[in-house]
Structure formats: structure tokens, C-alpha cells
Amino acid sequence: EVQLVESGGGLVKPGGSLRLSCAASGFTFSTYYINWVRQAPGKGLEWVSSISDSSSFIYYADSVKGRFTISRDDAKKSLYLQMNSLTAEDTAVYYCARFPDYWGQGTLVTVSS
Amino acid sequence: EIVLTQSPATLSLSPGERATLSCRASQSVSSFLAWYQLKPGQAPRLLIYDASNRATGITTRFSGSGSGTDFTLTISSLEPEDFAVYYCQQRSHWPITFGQGTRLEIK
Numbered sequence: 001e002v003q004l005v006e007s008g009g010g011l012v013k014p015g016g017s018l019r020l021s022c023a024a025s026g027f028t029f030s031t032y033y034i035n036w037v038r039q040a041p042g043k044g045l046e047w048v049s050s051i052s053d054s055s056s057f058i059y060y061a062d063s064v065k066g067r068f069t070i071s072r073d074d075a076k077k078s079l080y081l082q083m084n085s086l087t088a089e090d091t092a093v094y095y096c097a098r099f100p101d102y103w104g105q106g107t108l109v110t111v112s113s
Numbered sequence: 114e115i116v117l118t119q120s121p122a123t124l125s126l127s128p129g130e131r132a133t134l135s136c137r138a139s140q141s142v143s144s145f146l147a148w149y150q151l152k153p154g155q156a157p158r159l160l161i162y163d164a165s166n167r168a169t170g171i172t173t174r175f176s177g178s179g180s181g182t183d184f185t186l187t188i189s190s191l192e193p194e195d196f197a198v199y200y201c202q203q204r205s206h207w208p209i210t211f212g213q214g215t216r217l218e219i220k
Binding site for chain 1: 151156169204207213
């Protein structure tokens, strides 16, 4: 069974940093693009970042470029999102997803003083 | 960036009625379009991929059609569990984009 389990969310002050993790199981993690998507309170889904197999290609939404860094560890079957210089606009549930079909349950990031 | 425009923003229908949701792309996405259902506190659920292919385990009440710039999600006869928010997503071009969502509510 394919599973994606996010962790690392929490409350952080504006300007702070947080690192999200996503643990994958049930499929050959190393051969897939993996993605981060977020949903701010009361808002729609927003794609955040994607990383290809072998980390050859990395993409970011303009809203996070220069502040967020996506990475993966295929040996650990894990995806990461390092988030720096956080603002209130980054407050959201962050999902790890293997498009189009598998998504985690999400982890909540709250940026507030 | 490809903009996906969903209409209507809100759709009020009764159980048993047919729902038709639209997603229009600002430029062609070929058939690289998916539809998701989102309920509070739950992960997005894939309904349709590649415009018209039903995802595993999805009831035949859900169907997708279209290609290029105009796409439709149809729910043939609404069940109570179908009332949720629906999003389209394109993966034809970077950046990946989502529509703003259609809220399907009980009339």
C-alpha cells in the first residue's frame, strides 16, 4: 500500500525556519517525481515545489523561490522541504504528493508571533 | 503560467441531480488535466486523470471529458458524500497549477 506521511509542521515566528519531512512507503520512491502542495486556511490548493527522480530537476513556485529548498534521500525514502524566512502567508497545510494519485494527510505550518 | 479557471465558483444542487463542473485553461494543456475532490480535514482525492480516466476505486458516477483548453467533470447523480470542493490541476507545463475550486453544496 502506498503511503506518504508528512511531519515537521508546527508554530513558528515570522522570519523563522522549519523543515518538513515526508516518509514514503509502498512504491519505488527513487523512480518518481515527488511534490509539495499547500492549502492556506480558506484558500485553494497551491503547488509549492517538485523534485525529479535523482534530483536532476527541481522546480519552485515563485511565491517560495529563494526561501524554500526541496530535497530527497532515496535511501531513506524521504522527501524534505526546508522553509526559511517564513511569513504569515506561508501558513497552510502542507501535503506531500506523488502526482496524480497519492497524497499524504498533510502537516500544518502556522507562522505567527 | 497556465491559469485554470473553474466555473461556477459555487454550485447548489440536490441529491440525485446531475452536476457539471467546468475548468478552462489559458492555453492548451493537451490531456494533462486531473480532477480532485477535497473535504475538510482530508487529503485531496484523485477522481480523474489525463482528462477522462477514472482513478482506481472511483465510482462510475464521476466522468471527465475535454482536451486542449476546455474540460468538464460530470457527476451523474449526486450522492450526499459528493458535496465537497473540486479542483482541476494541469501538469502539462511548469509551474503546475490548480484551478481556484468549485464548491458543490447541497441546495
